Amino acid sequence: MASLLRIVRFTRALAPLYTAIILCSVLTAAAALAVPFLIGHATDTVAGAVGGQTPTGTAVRAVVLIAAAVLVAELFNTVVSNIGGWYGDVMSNRMRTILSVRYYDKLLHLPQRWFDGEITGTIVARLNRSITEITNFAKMMSNSFASMLITTVAVLAISAWYAWPLTVLLLIVFPLYVWLTSLTSVKWQRLEGEKNEQVDIASGRFAEVVGQIRVVKSFVRERSELEDFRRRFWSTDATTRAQSTHWHRMDVIRRAVLNLVFFGIYVIIFVRTVQGAFTLGEMVLLVQLMSMAKAPVESMSWVIDSSQRAIAGSKDYFRVMGTEVDPRTAAMLARAEDDVPPPAIEPVPGAPVVRFRDVSFAYEDGEDVLHGIDFSVARGEKIALVGESGGGKSTIVNLLLGLYEPRAGEIEVVGRTSTELPLDELRSRIGVVFQDASLFSGTLRENIAYGRPGASDEEVADAARRANADGFVRRFPGGYEQVIGERGLKLSGGQRQRIAVARAILKDAPVLVLDEATSALDTKAERQVQKGLDELMEGRTSLIIAHRLSTIAAVDRIITLEDGRIDEIGTPAELAASGGIYAQLLDLQNSGDRKRLARFDITG
Structure with missing residues (x-):
């Protein structure tokens, strides 16, 4: 129940709709309760006419009027219940919107570390399942449960007026039925959690396979992926059988208790009618009222089943919502929402553009992957990072972008520590071209202008020309308005990378990071992209993770990394003669040892 109340508090903006639904429920319940009284009155009128106490003509007129009143009550019930249903539909959709937007907003506030431990498809599956279960329950509650609850309370009051033993029995059966149902909750929710885990994993893998379908087909993995998907879903079958067995076993006990109590209720009504305590009409009235009271109790298992699903879903939802956010990201997004620019922070005169001061870093609680990294990059300088795969090159880039915080040491940009710079201000100064164009x-226009959505068509086209991309863009039927498919699958590798270069050119950031920007390209495509990169690096401070020695040779200095530590720093000429990693790479290239070069992400 606490989880459901938390949902209501979480969506307090829907209070006007909740109020309208409750009002409609009250009116619907009142109309429904009027019908048994009218029918009871009609029964007494008919009995009086049959017994000769009431003239036939008078009785006919009375029962016709009563029938008309029943019609009015039923029509009123129909109209108001549908109005309440309309409000319920709108409420559930708005609840879905609120919960979905807040979930997405929360994800955007979470630190990169959180995403490192999650599967993208599972995040999406959790959103769809959790919110669907919550909103379905809310819709069910709004369309039926509120009116049933009001009706039950009214029946208790009316039955107490006619015969207090009836109310006592109802007051016994309601909490007893709910208590028996609640006995199943702990086990049911545990089994539901097991099922949800398997479904979320399977759905996450499903999304991955669809996104990487070319890889799956290329390696003929369709059957194994299907088998894994089938295995996880079939594992929920055994869980469902155990869950259903437990639930329905309890349902037999619950309904047997319910039937026994209502047996006592009907005995009291029938016997007291025979004894003359109730008229025939009052008997009919009470029987109908008891039926109205029995209906919500019988549907209680369905209500609680839906509520248990909603509770299980809400736990998954609020588990994500309760994750600690990155405060710097939160501050950045809050400013963006309020359309407030980041505080102006001027560069420190004469300071290096980038400076790592004795930086150490570890993922989660593991061993450090960077140890005492210390270097600086002057304005306009081109620096290359070289080292074995896994040596920490990309980690340095991630730290520079503020995706992670160092465990020890400081990172400075334009003389300001990275923690001092707001994230939007920090990242606005850095342009990135990744190995994966992303x-x-x-x-095409939207992708090029991603960093500057307000850029003019001419600015977009100019960036594309400088990236050597304008030619192939204009050959598409749609030109810059050509839709390129998920992750740009309609483009070749070289075309995607040139669009990424154009995106970085248009951003026009003073610091440039090239994270193996041409490593996935063939020689021809690399030449085309490299022209754009040369244009992009002109006059900028550049930090390059490169995989070709020809690119490394053109930089001002090289930083070699080994096991997360800096081995050497120097110009290409200096390191070529030092006997260190770079000199070894040159020797390996001259000897044609591609296998050993590959350890350093170098292809020659």
């Missing part, structure tokens, strides 16, 4: 499924 395009979106919109148009």
Whole structure:
């Protein structure tokens, strides 16, 4: 119940709709309760006419009027219940919108570390399942449960007026039935959690397979992926059988108790009618009222079943919502929402553009992957990072972008510590071209202008020309408005990378990071992209993770890394003669030892 109340508090903006639904429920319940009284009155009228106490003509007129009143009550019930249903539909949809937007907003506030331990498809599956279960329950509650609850309270009051033993029995059966149902909750929720875990994993893998379908087909893995998907879903079958067996066993006990109590209720009504305590009409009235009271009790298992699903879903939802956010990201997004620019922080005159001061870093609680990293990059300088795969090159880039915080030491940009700089201000100064172009499924124009959505068409086209991309863009039927498919799958590798370069050119950041930007390309495509990169690096401070020695040779200085530590720093000429890692790479290239070069992400 606490989880459900938390949902209500979480969506307090829906209070006007909740109020309208409750009002409609009250009116619907009142109309429904009027019908047994009318029918009871009609029964007494008919009995009086049959017994000769009431003239036939008078009785006919009375029962016709009563029938008309029943019609009015039923029509009123129909109209108001549908109005309440409309409000319920709107409420559930708005609840879905609120919960979905807040979930997405929460994800955008979470630190990169959280995403490192999650599967993208599972995050999406959790959103769909959890919110669907919550909103379905809310819709069910709004459309039926509120009116049933009001009706039950009214029946208790009315039955107490006619015969207090009836109310006592009802007051016994209601909490007893709910208590018997609650006995199943702990086991039911545990089994539901096991099922949800398997479904979320399977759904996450499903999303991965669809996104990497070319890889799956290329390696003929369709059957094994299907088998894993089938295994996880079939594992929920045994869980469901155990869950259902437990639930329905308890349902037999609950309904048997319910039937016994209502046996006592009907005995009291029938016997007291025979004894003359109730008229025939009052007997009919009470029987109908008891039926109205029995209906919500019988449906209690369905209500509680839906509520248990909603509770299980809400736990998954609020587990994510309760995750600690990155305070710097939260501050950045709050400013963006309020349309407040980041505070102006001027560079320190004469300070290096980038400076790592004795930085150490570890993922989660593991061993450090960077140890005492200390170097600086002057304005306009081009620096290359070289080292074995896994040596910490990309980690340095991630730390520079503020995706992670160092465990020890400080990172400075334009003389300011990275923690002192707001994230939007920090990242606005850095342009990035990753090995994976990471395009979106919109148009070419949208992807180029991703860092500057307000850029003019001419600015977009100019960035594309400088990235050596304008030619192939204009050959598409849609030109810059060409839709490129998910992750840009309609483009070749070289085309995607040139769009990524154009995106960085248009951003026009003073610091440039190239994270193996051409490593996935063939020689021809690399030449085309490299022209754009040369244009992009012109006059900028550049930090390059490169995989070709020809690119490394053109930089001002090289930093070699070994096991997360800096081995050497110097110009290409200096390191070529030092006998260190870079000199070894040159020797390996001259000897044609591609296998050993590959250890350093170098292809020659």
